[in-house]
Amino acid sequence: MSRVHENHREDVAGRANVEDTPELLAYYDQLNKFEAGALWTVANKIEPWEPKSESVPVIWRYADLREHVLRSIALVTPEKAGRRVIFLNNPGRQDVSAAVGWIYAGLQVMNPGELASSHRHSASAIRFIMEGKGAYTVVDGHKMTLNENDFVLTPNGTWHEHGVSSTGTPCIWQDGLDIPFVNAMEANFYEVHPDLQQPVTFTVDDMTKTWGNPGLTPQNGNWSKSYSPMYKYEWAPTYEALTKYADCTDGSPYDGVLMEYVNPTNNGPVMLTMGASMQMLRPGEHTKAHRHTGSYLYHVAKGSGHSIINGKRFDWTERDIFCVPSWAWHEHANGSDTSDACLFCLNDLPVMRAMGLYREQAFGENNGNQPIIEENK
Numbered sequence: 001m002s003r004v005h006e007n008h009r010e011d012v013a014g015r016a017n018v019e020d021t022p023e024l025l026a027y028y029d030q031l032n033k034f035e036a037g038a039l040w041t042v043a044n045k046i047e048p049w050e051p052k053s054e055s056v057p058v059i060w061r062y063a064d065l066r067e068h069v070l071r072s073i074a075l076v077t078p079e080k081a082g083r084r085v086i087f088l089n090n091p092g093r094q095d096v097s098a099a100v101g102w103i104y105a106g107l108q109v110m111n112p113g114e115l116a117s118s119h120r121h122s123a124s125a126i127r128f129i130m131e132g133k134g135a136y137t138v139v140d141g142h143k144m145t146l147n148e149n150d151f152v153l154t155p156n157g158t159w160h161e162h163g164v165s166s167t168g169t170p171c172i173w174q175d176g177l178d179i180p181f182v183n184a185m186e187a188n189f190y191e192v193h194p195d196l197q198q199p200v201t202f203t204v205d206d207m208t209k210t211w212g213n214p215g216l217t218p219q220n221g222n223w224s225k226s227y228s229p230m231y232k233y234e235w236a237p238t239y240e241a242l243t244k245y246a247d248c249t250d251g252s253p254y255d256g257v258l259m260e261y262v263n264p265t266n267n268g269p270v271m272l273t274m275g276a277s278m279q280m281l282r283p284g285e286h287t288k289a290h291r292h293t294g295s296y297l298y299h300v301a302k303g304s305g306h307s308i309i310n311g312k313r314f315d316w317t318e319r320d321i322f323c324v325p326s327w328a329w330h331e332h333a334n335g336s337d338t339s340d341a342c343l344f345c346l347n348d349l350p351v352m353r354a355m356g357l358y359r360e361q362a363f364g365e366n367n368g369n370q371p372i373i374e375e376n377k
């Protein structure tokens with residue numbers, strides 16, 4: 001640890017270490033008048049020794065939020081609200097409305113017979129279905145029926161709308177978008193569909209039926225867009241794949257048995273800016289701790305257990321959502337000795353990898369597990 005502390009000192013050669021004098025302060029004032037500044041006054045802040053996330057590790061428990069999400073049905077209509085969503089507001093990222101890092105997330109609720117108007121934007125989105133029957137989404141004329149733990153894409157620039165059939169039940173799903181990232185890039189456009197609704201022009205669920213068959217690709221299945229043509233990834237085949245893979249792998253010491261959702265045409269991420277995975281923690285499994293760059297939003301799809309993030313323990317159960325900020329130590333534990341637990345994870349790994357910014361480090365001490373400094377947040 002002493003070497004780590006050494007790295008954090010600023011009074012070393014190569015780092016800015018200029019003390020204020022009356023002459024220098026006057027000089028800084030003069031520069032300021034011309035919208036300029038001396039780098040050495042900010043250098044250590046803007047170039048930290050290692051990533052310093054503004055995001056705070058947070059758990060959003062469904063038991064706390066569900067009733068408030070349902071209450072919004074009586075308070076606003078989807079027409080008035082645009083989208084009826086309660087968003088996850090990380091205390092360190094309220095200035096950009098992010099759940100973690102540059103990722104936005106919210107819980108959206110719709111009653112049977114409701115539908116939101118069609119629109120498109122530069123931000124890409126995912127949806128992860130939490131509860132209810134009869135939910136659907138339409139993306140560029142492709143309608144997808146949605147059930148619990150299904151994962152669906154609405155990529156950058158596609159017309160999309162959501163609704164619940166009149167024979168369904170109230171539905172809640174998690175939205176995840178790269179809005180803060182696209183805003184940071186100052187590249188966000190938003191358009192409402194001129195007809196407010198778009199026609200369904202293909203067979204229902206056609207994209208998953210066409211592209212979602214393991215080890216098989218369709219004849220004449222041309223696809224050149226930057227995102228996955230398999231707009232919907234259903235829970236049953238995902239869980240089956242994890243179960244099969246768990247039969248024949250030791251998995252990762254840090255993640256258990258993890259599979260990434262991919263674009264079936266190139267095995268790359270589902271979209272350019274956001275990726276997703278589902279991981280299984282086998283009965284009794286407690287992973288070792290590590291940290292890496294990138295922002296991660298976990299959604300408990302099955303089971304219960306806890307994660308330790310920067311020394312704090314967060315107990316979770318089905319439908320809870322928690323975040324792991326960039327470069328935060330983390331490890332996960334399944335709370336059951338008889339059932340597996342599954343964590344859905346939305347992340348910005350495609351950006352980190354494409355930009356050459358991904359870095360990872362194992363927690364070497366204490367047999368690979370963090371000492372707990374705060375119990376059960």
Ligand SMILES: [Fe+2]
Binds near residue numbers: 119120121125154160
């Ligand atoms: Fe949208």
Ligand SMILES: [Fe+2]
Binds near residue numbers: 254
């Ligand atoms: Fe990790």
